[in-house]
Amino acid sequence: MKKIIAFATCLLMVFSLFSCNGEKNISVVVREQGSGTREAFDKVVTDGTHFLQEKDSAGKTVYNTTNTATQLTSTGTVLSQVASDENAIGYISLGSVNDTINVVNVDGVAPSAETVLSGAYKIQRPFVVMTKKGITLTARTADFMNYLKSNASSQHSETAGCIFLEDPAKRANEGAEAIAVTTFTKQATLPSGEKIVIRGSTSMEKFINEAAKGYADAYGVKAEDIFDIQLEGSSVGRKAVEDDTHGNVIGLSSAAVKQDNIDSFNVCLDAVAVIVNKNNDKITNLTIGQLYDIFTGKITKFSEIG
């Protein structure tokens, strides 16, 4: 019996050695279902008839992403995975791009402030700030919301790598009233209230940290003394806003929000950047159609792309 096991193991090892000569398959790295980044990517990438995430005729959500994809739960994990695997392709928020990976152009367009605002770079999504509808915010929370809505947050957007929205119409949810960009005027003293609780999307971490720091600096206090920030996911943010009883909760969502019990506005636009390994210098541009074929598993080798 033990001999058989030993023999089978040997066979298996030899087999696996043989199976790997030649060029390796592309390893597709994606985010988990429900992630705002994935939603933004999946709803744009198409071969003309199908999208990576779509609804079938019965109204059921269908994911067409290949079975062999690696699913990871954070921007950082995707980044380190792609940085360490020469054959990987993945996508992350533009603000999180660093020099450990290469960014690929999509349909010949590189993601940047201009291309995102003009719509030439297609894979983009809004960063949304939420509060509970109908609740009276504490003076401090209301003041911070004014700060976020004002042009003060434009410099924080820039530092965080997302694109500030100037157009009042675009700042509102589709069909809702336009939200103008105001100028923030500092109160004489820091308005009273308990700690401002911030929950929500991990993609917005850089932006909200910058904004909180900027706000605290304006009043000469420490950010950690007036904010309680724990980012665990957009849905955690939405739930926290819905359950708000003190008027001190601000939620962050990295996907469009349309809920009757929530007030929201789009603070900036984020592009989802397609990334490959640093050593992968052959792939610099992919069309939306090629992306669809790679992420559905129709193209399995980078050499198949001309």
Added chain:
Amino acid sequence: MTVLNAKNKEKAGKAFFAAAAVICVIAVAAIFAFLIIKSVPAFGKLGVFEFIFGDNWSSDRLDTYDSPLSGTYGIFTMIFGTFTATIGALLIGGVFGYFTAVFLAFYCPAVPKRIFSSVINLLAGIPSVVYGFFGIVFLLPVLSKIAPNNGSGLLATSIILGIMILPTVVSLSKTSLEAVPRAYYEASVALGANHSETVFRVMTPAAKSGIIASLVLAVGRALGETMAVVMVAGNSPNYPDGLFSSFRVLTANIVMEMGYAGEVQEGALIATGVVLLFFVLLVNLIFGFFSKKAVTASVKKQEKHKITYFNKQIKRIKNCVYSFTHKIGAVKICKGMAIGSGIFSAVALLLIIGFIFVKGLPQIIQKPSIIYGKYEFASENITILPSIVTTLFAVAISLIISIPIGLMTAIFLNEYTKNNNIFIRIIRRGIDILAGVPSIVYGLFGMIAFVPIFGGSSSILAGSLTISIMLLPTIVRSCEESLKSVLKSQREGSFALGAGKLRTIFRIVLPSAMPGILSAIILSMGRVISESAPFLYTMGSVISAIPNSVMDSGASLAVALYRLSGEGWYINEAYATALVLIIIVLALNITAEMLAGKLSKKLKGDNA
């Protein structure tokens, strides 16, 4: 009058201890009640059959209970994945574990054996995130050389899980191998069998039920493991169809999607927890069956069936000697396997600890500020000081809650329950069940039971309460063991001198059992420090400012490591964190072992 008072005092004491035991049972009931109540709407909406046997998981976070479903929720691929990974782990950890146990029990010289045994126990104390981290930074790059992908998938998961269950298999199998009466060995050798033949043809069959029990327990651990698996499995919700195909296990499903889950999705994830709990309980029932068999077998051996059982063994030995020529090959292979496994286990351990030391130590030396540095808001400078403080908070609160309850339950079970009535059996069963519940299920329970109580967002208090329930069964069991090891004659002597039961317990029994109890406490501390799955959605997962109250949220050290290892640009800080974590846990384990050694020495001294 004084007599009556003393009697009342005794009664009150007993009631007190019994109450503690009842709390354990209530905890079990609460876990089941909460999970089931929260998952019933999901089961109702999705259909029990469709949920369990459906093999398409396409969740939609916008699904609500009052509108038609847009997502599809079927977890069969994950049930299948969980079992495949468990079998893989068993093939690796079970086989190597068994042979390592044989090596330790019969081939290893005395001094290395002592060192090796305690080293194997240390392996059990390494936090699962560290295993996962090791998988990401060491195992995957190695495997990617032969894999068509980055190396993640079934094989990597099985190897990591296999190493994780190794200590369980080794220590339990070794115990049951050593419990086989020496006479068997001597008889076999007297009849002409050599050492290896005796080991594999006589001793192993005699210890069979104990070895199987250790394997079943290992299966339970593999089923419930979360963090290490999430880090190396690939996590696509489909069937594993090759050694390197991406697949998802039940525990991973919960951790992956909870953060972004909508209403129905969350229900479905809690239902996933219920299914997982069900499987783990099943495994525990099987374990109970085998360990009972092991106990009855050893009792039988020592009593009247001794002769017939012995005869049977002698027959076996004869057969063995007769077919000596063609079996010598098999036995030799086994011997080789035993020695090889011993070496493999030692190498695996050295590799994990050594790798993290080599990578982490320079980081800490170069930038010691990571440990004590001041937390700066939104800065690139990582400090783990807030995490250390958070961890200390969690350790303190959870021990304050769980040690008294656990110790009193152990006293109740060991000192007050001679007869095995239904009440006692319920308590024991309850504690057994608690011991088997996977840590992620505790996390789910904490998230739906404690977090809402404390205002809806995660806090140190909610996390600590969650982990204190998790500590209970281990504390009860190990305290009971050390109470048991106190000689009966000591209690009788105390009674004979006129001391009451309470006085005997507090003045005689507890002091004698103290080293054992202390080691249980220290091991529990290690557990709080190394666990991460129960904390993710109860205590928080982000390194933020140093908490100034128990209502603040924060990431414990292990959670911080999980976070940092994910963030590509903090990998050096992750090495440093892993090193700090390992050093603390190893130090605690060594202290516990020394205390336990002291206990046995003390008792031996009393014997003489």
